[in-house]
Amino acid sequence: MFTSILAAFDGSDGAVNALRTAAGLAALCDAELTVLTLYRHHSVLEGSMYTLHAGDPDNIDEIMRNHAKEVAEHGAAIAREAGCEKIRAFVKGGPTARTIVSFSEEHGNDLIVVGSRGLGSLEGVLLGSVSHKVTSLAKAPVLVV
Amino acid sequence: MFTSILAAFDGSDGAVNALRTAAGLAALCDAELTVLTLYRHHSVLEGSMYTLHAGDPDNIDEIMRNHAKEVAEHGAAIAREAGCEKIRAFVKGGPTARTIVSFSEEHGNDLIVVGSRGLGSLEGVLLGSVSHKVTSLAKAPVLVV
Numbered sequence: 001m002f003t004s005i006l007a008a009f010d011g012s013d014g015a016v017n018a019l020r021t022a023a024g025l026a027a028l029c030d031a032e033l034t035v036l037t038l039y040r041h042h043s044v045l046e047g048s049m050y051t052l053h054a055g056d057p058d059n060i061d062e063i064m065r066n067h068a069k070e071v072a073e074h075g076a077a078i079a080r081e082a083g084c085e086k087i088r089a090f091v092k093g094g095p096t097a098r099t100i101v102s103f104s105e106e107h108g109n110d111l112i113v114v115g116s117r118g119l120g121s122l123e124g125v126l127l128g129s130v131s132h133k134v135t136s137l138a139k140a141p142v143l144v145v
Numbered sequence: 146m147f148t149s150i151l152a153a154f155d156g157s158d159g160a161v162n163a164l165r166t167a168a169g170l171a172a173l174c175d176a177e178l179t180v181l182t183l184y185r186h187h188s189v190l191e192g193s194m195y196t197l198h199a200g201d202p203d204n205i206d207e208i209m210r211n212h213a214k215e216v217a218e219h220g221a222a223i224a225r226e227a228g229c230e231k232i233r234a235f236v237k238g239g240p241t242a243r244t245i246v247s248f249s250e251e252h253g254n255d256l257i258v259v260g261s262r263g264l265g266s267l268e269g270v271l272l273g274s275v276s277h278k279v280t281s282l283a284k285a286p287v288l289v290v
Contacts, residue, residue, distance in 0.1 A: 001173050021286060028146050028173060116280060116287075132277050135261060135289045141166060142261075145286040 001029045006109035008100050008134075009035050009075035014115035018145035019075055022113035023082035025143075031111075032086040033079055036103055037072035039064040041093045065091060097133030104140055113143045146174045151254035153245050153279075154180050154220035159260035163290035164220055167258035168227035170288075176256075177231040178224055181248055182217035184209040186238045210236060242278030249285055258288045 007022035009015045019035065026033035041061060072089040079087050092099050104112050114131045135142045152167035154160045164180065171178040186206060217234040224232050237244050249257050259276045280287045 001169050024146050131280060135276060135280065141288060141290040143286060143288045144280045 002026075002031045002111040003029070004032045004034070004107065004109045005029075005111045005113060006034045006036055006100070006104045006107065007075070007079070007113040008096075008115075009037050009072065010115075011037075011071040011074065012115065014145075015075075016078060018113050018115040018143075019078055020082045021143070021145045022111075023079035023084035023087075025111070025113075026079070026086070027083040030086075032088065033084050034107065034109065035072050035075040035079060035087065035089045036100065037068045037075065037089070037091045038096050038099055039068040039091060039093050061093070065093065097130050097137060100130075100134055101137040104138060109140060111141050111143060112138055113145060116144050147171075147176045147256040148174070149177045149179070149252065149254045150174075150256045150258060151179045151181055151245070151249045151252065152220070152224070152258040153241075153260075153275075154182050154217065155260075156182075156216040156219060157260065159290075160220075161223060163258050163260040163288075164223055165227045166288070166290045167256075168224035168229035168232075170256070170258075171224070171231070172228040175231075177233065178229050179252065179254065180217050180220040180224060180232065180234045181245065182213045182220065182234070182236045183241050183244055184213040184236060184238050206238070210238065242275050242282060245275075245279055246282040249283060254285055256286050256288060257283055258290060261289045 002025065005022055005026045007019050009019050023033055068091040072091050076087045076089040092103055100112065100114070112134060114134050116131050131144045135144065147170065150167055150171045152164045154164050168178055213236040217236050221232045221234040235248070237248055245257065245259070257279060259279050261276050276289045280289065
């Protein structure tokens with residue numbers, strides 16, 4: 001049915017729920033599951049604001065990337081518990097919906113799984129709009145959980 | 146995984162594609178598949194306009210309903226060809242997205258499958274907006290194909 005499933009995962013309750021569904025489906029189809037966690041690149045302005053507080057603006061992207069890695073690895077553990085065996089975890093910086101879709105095209109995923117809520121909060125956009133953007137942009141089927 | 150799948154079907158190419166995916170998934174999960182075709186109730190104005198041409202405004206709803214039945218039965222045949230065994234076909238009048246979601250809640254479907262395009266054209270709305278509305282309104286997971 002599906003051979004390569006991409007689950008976007010930001011650690012929110014909604015994303016955990018979506019990831020469990022993705023993992024169950026991957027186990028059922030004997031598909032590979034990729035857990036993808038997004039992080040935002042910091043703008044120069046944001047970097048300069050952080051300078052006042054954090055001391056080391058060069059490391060902000062690195063800090064966010066490392067946090068995203070922990071979230072992705074937590075996602076992989078959840079997927080494993082849900083019965084999925086073939087799991088890979090990735091992190092990627094960029095705008096959430098576009099990055100999910102471009103990643104899925106590069107990796108030939110034949111199903112994208114996203115939470116209906118949760119991901120949007122990363123970018124402060126309206127509830128659910130990331131899943132709407134992904135369903136609009138993706139050529140592959142999208143499961144919104 | 147899923148036990149009761151609802152596939153919205155309007156006969157368009159996109160809907161045929163979505164229905165085949167729904168049928169494959171239903172076969173894999175040994176789930177029941179419900180094929181649902183929507184038709185619009187005619188307004189009094191539309192009815193009066195048809196009077197000029199069609200002669201029998203009382204029958205317009207009936208004609209649309211019968212056409213929807215044919216579409217739904219065609220959908221059931223496609224699902225059967227795709228390897229699905231437990232299939233039911235329904236027609237329902239009303240606004241597309243809301244009717245899909247309320248039907249799914251009444252029938253306890255645990256997955257809704259819609260095409261990313263096609264359904265919208267029934268109501269002249271923007272491309273994809275029916276799938277967006279369904280993903281926004283539904284509590285159950287929605288697969289947009």
